[in-house]
Amino acid sequence: MRDVPAIRVENLTVSYRGKPAIRNVSVVVAQGLRVGLIGPNGAGKSTLLRALVGLLVPDTGRVELFGLPVREARKLVAYVPQRSEVDWDYPVVAEEVVLMGRFPHVGWVRRPRTEDRRVAWECLRQVGMEELAHRQIGQLSGGQQQRVFLARALAQEARLLLLDEPFVGVDAATEEAIYGLLDRLREEGRTVVVATHDLSRAQTAFDRLLLLNQHVVAYGPPAEVFQPALLQRTYGGRLTLLEVADQRMAIRP
Amino acid sequence: MSLWELVLEPLQYTFMQRALMAALLVGSICAVLSCFLLVKRWALLGDAISHAVLPGVALAYLLGLPFFVGAVTTGILTALGISAVERHTRIKEDSAMGIVFTGAFALGFVLVSRIRSKAVDLFHILFGNVLGVSDSDLVLTAATGAVVLGVVLLLYKELVLWTFDPVAAAAMGLPTGVLHYTLMFLLSLTIVASLQTVGIVLVVAMLITPGGVAFLLTDRMSRMLGLAVAVGVVSAVTGLYLSYYLNVASGATMVLVASVLFCLAVLLGPREGLVGEWARRRRLAEERVAEDFLKQAYVLGPDGLALERVAERVGLPARQARQLLRRLQRAGLARWDGSRVSLTDAGRARAVELVRSHRLWERYLVEQAGLSWAEVHAEAERLEHLSPTELAARLDEALGHPRRDPHGSPIPPEVAGAVPSVRLLDRAPGERVEVREVEDEDPEVLRALEARGVRPGVRLEVVERAPGGLRVRCDGQEVWLDAHLAAAVYTHAEAAPKADDGTSERRGL
Structure with a gap:
């Protein structure tokens, strides 16, 4: 089981709102890696993640997670969207949201057990939110909400975590909590894919980078992939972003 | 008559016993569903399905089938029809509902007007007739209640996850489509079961209001369900008794009681309650x-x-x-x-905190936010009350530990009065002085002083004293300060040759 790749994607083409958002994407991600998914807006980062978790149906191609089709791998994957589109007035407190992450383990009809509540509490603690556990979800700040949804993903105890732009619009405390989490997840041997814009930390925070612009531009260790030519191809003619990329290049040893 | 007799008296009639049972059942079933309709924003779907039941009742009569079968069928068909219109056309959900349910309702109306029979009493279908509940109606309502409550209890956790976060529910592999149609089916069942009690028109209220009341009172779905059931049962039972004693329509009275409870929740609710x-x-x-x-x-x-x-x-x-x-x-x-x-020491400590916070805010607003020193006093007056001690510490840090506010007043722990100030008004002609503080309460005074270049740290020479004020030289220019302006200015005592000449500490913030 250890030898099976966490993600195997072959010739994946997925349309979003009638237009192909990613074309012929093929990539194999080994288990236990932290992967940074990098590309400009509209590159299809979210589409790829949503296809991996089965929220979008591919036009062509196939996805295997840990050697299983997506439908059979639900328990193995946790996904945190960029901004959860939930009703923020919903009568639910942070702790209950995290407990929802246990549902795949609890199974249909049954009630969460003491063990599930303990895991949920532990996950809340890991993101530093235990003091606000009884706060209604809408009464938390954006960063705190994001941490609650991260805790819910942790509570799923999945072997593969997909995080879509977790750093957008969050405070410094949340950002550090997320990076801390990435380290811990790797120690536990779990695989993490993070879509991000943060090029400055992409080189150090991840074991692999996947440069995406509708198709795969490059996939490999940061030292090999973080090249001006490749970044230019990823970001195309977007001047401002290129400048940013060049600046980051200058920081490289 | 005692309260107990008031409660028992109507129950000597079998029809009232049945009515009470029906009211309890309908009140609680509708309340349970109302919670999910509210969070799912399906309130209007309840309205739509309830109206669409009418053609079903009429058709059932024409075909000789039980009303229940016809009503459930058209209820569900309407729900499906709305989904179909929404999915396959560019029409959005609200309009889809409006189009489909008014069409169905009109069809029902046409059919009923064709029948012209006592067996299908339009008024009773529309507004209910709880006093005419038969034993078989009661059995049907109880069975419906058992189904609805049973399904909600079994699928509670799934329904909550799906209504709260449909994307996560789908990602975790929940069949969201099945949940969607399950809830629609339960809704249709409930509406049909409530028909006899409150009628088509008023069932909508029982399907929305109890959940609305409970929503205002709690932050948790589990408690919301319990509260909603309480509201639904209290409304139904109280409404029934009121209608008995006041001899008014029972279904409408139940809804009125629920509406009164809602008003109370709006006024008294803990979170958004007006009181x-x-x-x-x-x-x-x-x-x-x-x-x-x-x-x-x-x-x-x-x-x-x-x-x-x-x-x-x-x-x-x-x-x-x-x-x-x-x-x-x-x-x-x-x-x-x-x-x-x-x-007391504690009172003094609190006061010092406030003064410190106030003066740090003034400094911050002038230096960082770019406000003029004339405006900041009023702002700081508000902010000082809202700032915890840690925030003052942060401001202090960010400002580089300033010792004085923009008007020259010391920021605690810097102590006022260690060195006395001298009022500018008490200075004699020819004296050269340095401005230490200015009164900050009056923006007009501050603007006038600013226009004349008088602010803390500036050196002045008193040129002449006149009855209405004094003339000073400031930055090489002579300016006139009337007594009102001059009274707001305090100078460093040490720069004065005669320090004993009327020293006084400034008494402002």
């Missing part, structure tokens, strides 16, 4: 006045002073000032020796 909000504001305002009292007592007279002077500065009538003083005494913040107010 709670009013009390919170009042508490906050009282808190501010108390803090101002401490601050003024500290600034005006560290060694104690008359209550009237503090009261005047805070803007409190004498009676309220005495009440406030008693409260502060009880809290161990102030003392009263029969003639003078003084602060």
Whole structure:
């Protein structure tokens, strides 16, 4: 089981709102890696993640997670969207949201057990939110909400975590909590894919980078992939972003 | 007649016994569903399905089938029809509902008008007839209730996840489509079961209001369900009794009771309740006045002073000032020796915190936010009450530990009065002085001083004194300060040759 790749994607083409958002994407991600998914807006980062978790149906191609089709791998994957589109007035407190992450383990009809509540509490603690556990979800700040949804993903105890732009619009405390989490997840041997814009930390925070612009531009260790030519191809003619990329290049040893 | 007799008296009639049972059942089933309709924003779907039941009832009569079968069928067909219109056309959900249910309702109306039979009483279908509930109606309602409550209990956790976060539900592999149609099916069943009791038109209220009341009272779905059931049952039973004693329509009375409960929740609810909000504001305002009292007592007279002077500065009538003083005494913040107010150590510490916060905010607003020094006093007056000690520490850090506010007043722990100031008005012609502080309360005065270049740290030479004010040289220019302006300016005592000449500490913030 250890030898099976966490993600195997072959010739994946997925349309979003009638237009192909990613074309012929093929990539194999080994288990236990932290992967940074990098590309400009509209590159299809979210589409790829949503296809991996089965929220979008591919036009062509196939996805295997840990050697299983997506439908059979639900328990193995946790996904945190960029901004959860939930009703923020919903009568639910942070702790209950995290407990929802246990549902795949609890199974249909049954009630969460003491063990599930303990895991949920532990996950809340890991993101530093235990003091606000009884706060209604809408009464938390954006960063705190994001941490609650991260805790819910942790509570799923999945072997593969997909995080879509977790750093957008969050405070410094949340950002550090997320990076801390990435380290811990790797120690536990779990695989993490993070879509991000943060090029400055992409080189150090991840074991692999996947440069995406509708198709795969490059996939490999940061030292090999973080090249001006490749970044230019990823970001195309977007001047401002290129400048940013060049600046980051200058920081490289 | 005792209350107990009032409760029991109607129950000697079998029809009232049945009505009470039906009311209890309908009140609780509708309430359970109302919670999910509210969070799913399906309130209008309830309206739509309830109206669409009418053609089903009419068709069932024409075909000789039980009403129940016809009603459930058209109810579900309408729900499906709405989904179909929404999915396959560009029409959005609200319009889709409006189009489909009015069409179905009209069809029902046409059919009923064709039938013209006593067996299908339009008024009863529309507004219910709880007093005419038969045993078989009751069995049907009870069975429906068992199905609805059973499914909701079994799928509670799935329904909550799906209604809260449909994307996560789908990602975790929940069949969201199945849940969607399950809830629609339960809704249709409930509406049909409620038909006899409250009728098509009023069932909508029982499907929305109890959930609405409960939603205002709690932050948790589990409690919301319990509260909604309580509201639904209380409305149904109270409404039934009221209608019995007042001899009015029972279904409408039940809905009215629910509406009254909703009004109470709006007024008294803990989170958004108007009364709670009013009390919170009042508490906050009282808190501010108390803090101002401490601050003024500290600034005006560290060694104690008359209550009237503090009261005047805070803007409190004498009676309220005495009440406030008693409260502060009880809290161990102030003392009263029969003639003078003084602060305890704790009161002084709190006052110092406020003064510090106030002056740091003034400095911050001028330096970082770019406000003029004339405006910042009023802003800081508000902010000081809202800033915890840690925030003041952060401001202090960010500003590089300033010692004085923009008007020259010392920022605690920098102590006022260690070196006395001299009023500019008390200076003699020919004296060269340095401005130490200015009174900051009046923006007009501050603007006038600013226009003349007079601010803390500036050196002035008094040129001449006249009855209406004095002429000073400031930055090589001579400016005229009338007595009102000059009275707001305090100078460093050490720069003056005659320090004993009327020293006084400035008494402002």
